[in-house]
Amino acid sequence: MGQHVSVCIPRWIDIPGVKNFRDIGGWPLKDGSGYIRERIVFRCGHLVDITQKGIETLNRLNVIAAFDFRSDPEIERQGVMPQIKGLTRYPSAMFTEADYSPAALATRWKGYFEGATGFPKVYAVILEKGAPQYRKIFLHLIENHSITSTKSIIVHCTAGKDRTGIFGMLLLGLCGVDDEVIANEYALSNLGYWEPEHELQRKADMLNVTINDMRMVMSAPYLAMKETIRQLKEKYGSIEDYVRQECQLTSNEVQRLRDLMVVPIRFEERQLFRPKI
Structure with missing residues (x-):
């Protein structure tokens, strides 16, 4: 009989003080010809509250760069990560001050409140504004990493699900991972990111919306990513076409x-199963 090749890695990594930290590697390609290299790209929420134990884990993972998609208003409110020896933080904001005007914020929040059908509207803006920052990360990987290197990077925003999720979609899709798998990887943020109920209620009261609205904002709907990919392909032709054109x-x-x-x-001929004729 033929032999089945599978890859199993600990996807979730406990980094005390950091939410939603996971490896983007290990996923199979759609055509079965390979899988995404593990322990080279990690994704997560912000690193502001990382503990000393968390820092030690990042050192063991040989993380040399953290690309921070957060905007200035977010950083002013949340702070920045502590300095970590051997790790460089790259400010990679994609939203400007104008994007935080009441009108712009209202448009983005409305998209989130609409759920899986509204998220793609927000993600279309991220794809438009984030291309220069995504390009920067792609080039960093090409220029600073190799198949024999043990160096790794982190990409993150506040929650590690929207701006970070779009980057993950682009990287996985560009490498040939199936859309279904990409959407499932994105939806893992439903397990990795959470906020206490009292914090959700506080934000809901501040925005004059319901707590269920805030739960939707904090979610990562599988169908939202599926629709985002569909719209991207409808507009550009493929994920590669987007990367080549916009990045x-x-x-x-x-x-x-x-x-x-x-x-x-790679399969040797003896590994292939051929039924008897």
Whole structure:
């Protein structure tokens, strides 16, 4: 009989003081030719409250860079991560001060309140405004990492689900992971990120909405990512076309990124199952 090759890694990693920390690697490619390299790209919520034990874990994971998608208003409110030896924080905000005007905020919040059908409206804005920052991360990976390196990076925003989730979708999709798998990976943030009920109620009261509205804002609906991918492909043709057009990566850079991120699975002829004739 044929042999089945599978990859099993601890996806969730306990980093005290950090929510939603997980490895983006290990997912299979749609065509079965490989899987995403593990222990090279991690995603999470903000690192402001990381503990010393958490820092020690990041050191063991050899994290050399943290790309912070948070905007200035978020950083002013939450603070910045502590300095960690050997780790460089790269400010990577995609929203400007104008994007925090009452009108702009109202539009974004309305999209979240609409649930799975509204999230893609917000994500379309992230895809538009985030391309330069996504490009920066893609190039960092190409220029600073190799298949023999043990260095890794973190990408994060506040919760590690929206701006970070779109980056994860682009990277996985560019490498050939199936849309269904990408949407399921995105939805894992429903397990990794949470806020106490009293905090949700406080925010709901502040915005004059219900606590269920706030629960929806904090969620990561599988169908929202599925629809986001569908709309992206409808507009650009493919995830690669988006990356080449909006992130301005060349064909060579796209291939180098794939070579870095994909671990090929090679089968010998004797491993293939052939029924008797």
